[in-house]
Amino acid sequence: ALVVYAPDGTPMALAGEHRGEVPEVVRQGERAYAFARGPLFGYAYFARPMTGNRTAVGAVLLESNLAAGDELLPFADRFRVRHGILPRFFFPDRARGDAIWDWMADRPIFSVTFATLTQARWRDRLVGRGRLGVVLAWTTALITLTLLGRRVASRRGTILALTASLLVIPLHELRGFAYPFELVVGLAVVALLGASMWLLGARVRPEEYRWMPLGAAVAAVALLVPGALRLVQRFAAPALLASAPAGGVGLQLATVLLIAAPMWVLFRVRPPRDRTVHRIGLAGVVALTLLLMAGVLVWAPVLGRLPVWTAALWALPFALLAWALPAEGGTRNTLLGWVAVGWIAASAVLPHLWLLHWQARLQQADAEIGRLGTQPDPLLDTLLRDFAERALFFASEGETGVDLLYRSWVATDLAAEGYEARISLWNGATKEAELGLSEVELPAAMVPMMLTGARAAEEPLVERFAQHRAVHYLLSMSLPGGRVLSVAVPPRRRLDRATALARFLDPAGPGDASELTSLSLVPVPPEGAPASPRWVRTSGGWRSEVRVPFPEGPMHAHLLIRTPPPPILATRTLLLASLQMAILALLWVSARAFAGLPSGGVGERGWIQTFRGRLTLALFAFFLLPTLVFSATAYRALSREVVRTAEALASRSLEQAVDEGPEVPVATLGEHVRADLLLYRRGVLAEAASPEVIDLGLYPTWLPRNMFLAFRSGETLDTVEQRRLGGQRYLLAYHQRGPDAVLAAPVPLVSGDTTQRQRDLADVVLLAALLGAALSFALSLLVGRALSAPIDHLSLAAAAVGAGDLGVRLPEERPDEFGGLYRSFNSMVQRLRRARSAEVRTARVLAWGEMARQVAHEIKNPLTPIKLSVQHLRRAYRDGRPDYGDILDRNVEGVLREIDQLSEIARAFARFGTPAEAAGPLEPVDLTAVLADTLALYRGGEDGIRYQLQAPSGMPLVEARTGELKEVLINLLENSRAALDGTGEIAIRTTQVDPAWLQLEVADTGTGISPEALPHIFEPQFSTRSSGTGLGLAIVRRMVEGWGAEISAESEPGRGTTMRLRLRIAPHPQSE
Incomplete structure (x- = not known):
């Protein structure tokens, strides 16, 4: 940041951003170099004199213990990224350590220390450097195994190997490679994903679809679904179930896969159905699952706990699905079956996980109730003692003032647990510094006794007060130099943050903003409420009925756990189910691709390249575009509504504060309007409703340059801006309060009620977008089918005409x-x-x-x-x-x-003119017997021809006609005898070439056929002998082709001719 100060120390020009107060010696130019370190920020200052007694100051942010904003990146963080070690900056007299570097050497301005390089830290550095190598090595091995797995026969075995490697490799120990879910849930998800891919990558033959009766499969599902839910209920920790809606996406995915994978195996019992039953059945499955989901979500809160065995009802949609979905194989039905069983599993899992989530939230609420009032709080006792240890450690390192208090507070879980506290540092009987994390002050009458006791005790004192309105637990401890540190925790009466500092660090308050809680305390007689929490269902959620002791008397504590309204709950459930369906579909595509199986559509038939595919996609984009525009516009309007709400709230607070007059202190104004107010004088933050925010540097020290100039010139009286402060989004509203003063009100944009409404509306918009996308896709399919169907009909008719069917006629009644x-x-x-x-x-x-x-x-x-x-x-x-x-x-x-x-x-x-159909139907013929009978006629002759028969026993029957087969054999043998001219050899061989065909060869050692004549020997009127009719082989081919068989010839002049027949093997007769 750069700033030019006038002689009186007020800024004249500024640029950049600064947190905390600039030291007076820097503003006056008394030091050329200076160092200032607060609890959150540390700065180095460089001052140079200018003409007119002005001073130019440059500020460099050295370190920060809080996300300062989008524009501030501390030097220490940049140094750690570059060199792997974080420097710490101290005043020269407070630096402790073996390695200290002073800047500047002649007159130190600040000192820098680095962490002592112990053996453990050296090991951590080596491990950190080795993590990248481990990740690269494991990634290389994974890619290699994947590529090799796609080339081997057992690809499913490779899937198991990859899954095992993901389970064994400690990815959670590698920086940046942690599981997206809680560790145990992440391992379960990996294991179930691997098992599901192994199942989906299997090639299932049609005869494997009915390995179990349908009734047995339905009974197995009736046991599977309650068993899986009971397993989750038994072993899922309440903290995991309560941490996110319905237990979180990881737990949901693991449970869905735990049910869907076995259900997919059982689903192979499906019998065949026609298309009408198929569509009606799928619609029935969707309707029945939605009805069951609605029943669980509506009736379970009324009945309290729902027995887990009721999940067996999800066997009914499974039975309907198995009955309705076609049994024939195919990519489309496989995908449809997997997504359908996944939908049934998700519809069973999500409602029951919502119930388990609410039960876990109620258990956490019981623990919250146990910390209200003056009840003993062992957790708070432990946290205070831990705070004392941290404070002693930081004090030994030279920390002091607000810096010591803040560091000790954030180092313990006091900040995370939401306890109110008044943390004070005493020097004598005077407060040296204080963090006001509670609106309740430590009573002045208790201070002397507390200080005396702390200085006299040898160790920190933790006291509990049961009858004091301002103090419930009190920690007091002595520090070096006679100082005393005290932490006063009042009886807990609220769940949200009490002060500006607490709200700044966590605007949404403890817990998840999606599960808002509210607390109201009502005085009641001792017998007016139960001593132990009792939960009552209300229209807004679950409300506790319990009596809590307070110093002023027992209170009736109404702790409300808000649950989403039924429409919002249904919306979120459908969104989560859609997410699960998308994951399951992606898993199916990945498994099929890895296993080398067709995925249908683009990969199998080139659907996108067809006219219908291109038309459907174009229509889908056309229909989807308005949906996306509407969704984006609605979400932007929703976001603007949140900003407008925060702007109205901040503006109203400023208007009320300005109306009270300029003489009222800012702290008083903040109490009156119940807002965190800031006052800028001459562009510099001068006052705040909570003074500690100035000491800590939570808000910008200077007005933004454009606002500073606009207010000084009188161009504007009020304005707003959005900033990111402490990692949170804030809206800051400004209003001029006098000639040199500007009043500001910061309002978080992530406050509980606002965030909840924004999330609810965002869920509705997202569901509307998904439904719009689904409707767009359905409409595009329908319109694409309607437009492409006439072309398909025309294509089929043209194909039929091309095949010779001239009886095709298309309907001419269409008016288009x-x-x-x-x-x-x-x-x-x-x-x-x-x-x-x-x-x-x-x-x-x-x-x-x-x-x-x-x-x-x-x-x-x-x-x-x-x-x-x-x-x-x-x-x-x-x-x-x-x-x-x-x-x-x-x-x-x-x-x-x-x-x-x-x-x-x-x-x-x-014979040549007789049609093949006139000879009668085909019959199974014993080829070996026909060969034996035919050769018996020739072997009795007196010529010098030898006949060799090579026919193995047990040859299957062939499809032919017995008389025609004998005639074919005689014709072939006669041609071979004519070629031998009285001497030579004829060999007849039979072999089975594959399960469907048997081959017969008739080979002679005659004169052979010339290459020019060989292609014409089966033509009518062609003969290689002058005495032949030229019809013998033509008749043979006509008869052979009439059997559905094939005949071919192979010849070499001077060495002989081989006639080869391929005959169909007759099917086995069906047993009764």
Whole structure:
């Protein structure tokens, strides 16, 4: 900070921010260098004279024991970040330690000490430096194991290994790598997340879905849910349950996974259902779970404690879900099933955790009631003795004044527990310093006795007073130099902070702001209230009925534990359930990705790249944008409302204070308006309703520069600003009070009631945003489906037409553009149908003509030798040949041979033209038996061909027709015999190539087929022999393909040919 002081010590110009009072010697320029150290801040000052007897002063913040604000970063903190050790600054005569550095050497201004480098501190430094290495090593090992795990077969084993490493590695010991939840809960969450990923990463076959009867699974769920909740109730500490709404997200997630993972295993019993039942069932599950949640949250507070066995009712939605959800596998149903069981688990867990949370809050409230009034308070006794030890330690280090009192107070739990206290430092019979953390003063009549007793005692004295209105516990202790330190704690009558200092350090008061408590004390006769706390349900929460002793008589203590109204409670429960669903969905995606399983949508079908996907996303963004704008606007309006409320409160306090006149002291004004007031004179903080705030430097010493200039020039009379003071957000309102005075009122923006209302409205806005997003997504799906459905219908119809179905017809009644498109499509199909009919007629005529040509061609060949034979006979008869009988026999034999050839041609054409369906249905055929029967005919021949059969026993049956299979074998064997020309070998082999196919090979050692002819051997009218009809292999292929089988050929000229058939294995007959 920089400031220019006038000769009278008032600031003329300033920049930056300063806390506490600037020493007089610095303001007057009497010292070029100075050091000032208070309880919270320590400054080094540099002063230089200017013309006109003015003084320029620069202030450097050396250290701070409080978050001063957004603009102040102490030198000590920067030094620790850079060098790893925190310096401490002292006046030269108060520095203690082995290593002391003085600045400046010739005339020390301040001294700097560093922590003594003991063996323990050296170890801590080494451990601190090694933490980063440990984290890097563990992270590298984790990434390596993850990458290797995705490449090995047992990826689920890798999941277990990663989970075990997370459980074993003490992450909570590594700086910056603590679990996001309480340690035990964090370990439980890690273990359950790993187990859930292991389950979700499993490949479940359809036959595994019904391993347990549905009734048994429902009974198991009826035991599982109450058992898990009973486990949480038995082992979760009350402090954990009361620390956050419904026990906190960590406990909620652990309990949900504890129920959802086993429920997911039991869920595999689901039977098949149609789509209508599926949708109705899911809607019923949601409605039933919401009804059960509402019943627990509404009726449980009325009935008091709800028996844990009532959680067995959640087996009903599980039964409905298992009955309704389809059983077929698939990514969509797997995700839907996991999210559904997670929803059932969350709907059971959250209401019961709310109940456990409230019960824990009531237990804590019982402890709070036990510290009211003049009841014995062992905790306070212990804290006061701890305070005495801390004070002696700090006094031995040279601390004194308010610095000693403040450091001793914050070093103990007196600050955290919310006790009121008046902490005083006495020099003789005079107060040297005081921290007013209580509005009650130590009675003057008690002071001499207290001082005398403290100086005479050898150790600190802790006394309890049961009948004194101002003092309940009193600590008095003697310090070196004859000083006495006293801590007077009055009987506890309130739960909030009593003074400005206490409110500054903790504006929300003790406890969680979301669970506000209020206390009222009413005088009652001794028999007017119970001695032990009794809790009564009210419209605003739970109220205690108990009698508490006070010095003036017993009081009826009404301690109210406020619970959220039913709409807010329902809102928070739905938000927490939505959070759990999001975590479970993310867990499912992670498990599927790690296990290498499809996640559906983008990864499986490229849904985003489709027209429907892009249209749905565009509509979702279009619908979501107004929701987000509305939510952001509502939240900003809510935040502004909080600021406006604080501004109105501060302005009203200032107006009331100004109306009382400029002569009234600020402390009196603060009591009248019940506000913390500050008074700035000539831009410098001069007075405060609580004087200790000036000594401690809680608020800025100077007015902000722009406000200082605006007030001095008369441009404004009042203004406000927001600042962060002591780690808390404050609103400071300013109002001019005379020509050189400005009155300020700081108001915290995180006060209990305001924060609660803000949180309630924020929850409502967030739920509205989530519901709006869900509705936007649903609308985008519906609209996207409505717009893309006609295109899908058109695509399916086009595919059907492409497959040959010309009977497709789309509805033409639509009045929109798709109706015209459908009519055009139908017209196109109709034209194609007419063109197909004409094509078929033309093809039929051409086919008959081609068939006639082929028949004529084939018949003409045998007719020629028949004609020649007849002509030869007639000529021999006319010539009277003597060997006419021999000529007749030879020519008749030739004619008969050609007639047989004509008969074979006719039979081949008839077989080639017969449809496959006319031969009858397929049947299981024993291929080995057919081969044996067929080879028996050939092995009896007198040619020199060897036949080898390689058919293992136990071969399965194949799908074929027995007669056709024999004909195929004979045709293949005949072709092989013709290729061998009387000598060689034919090998027949059968092998099972896979569970669905059996392979048959017929291989010969004949002349083979040329590469040019091999692709055409299955075509009609093609033959490699002059005597062949060219229809044999064509007929073979037609029959084989009619069985749903395959045939192929492989040949090498000069080495032989192999014909290979792939036959379907016949299915096993179903047992009755």
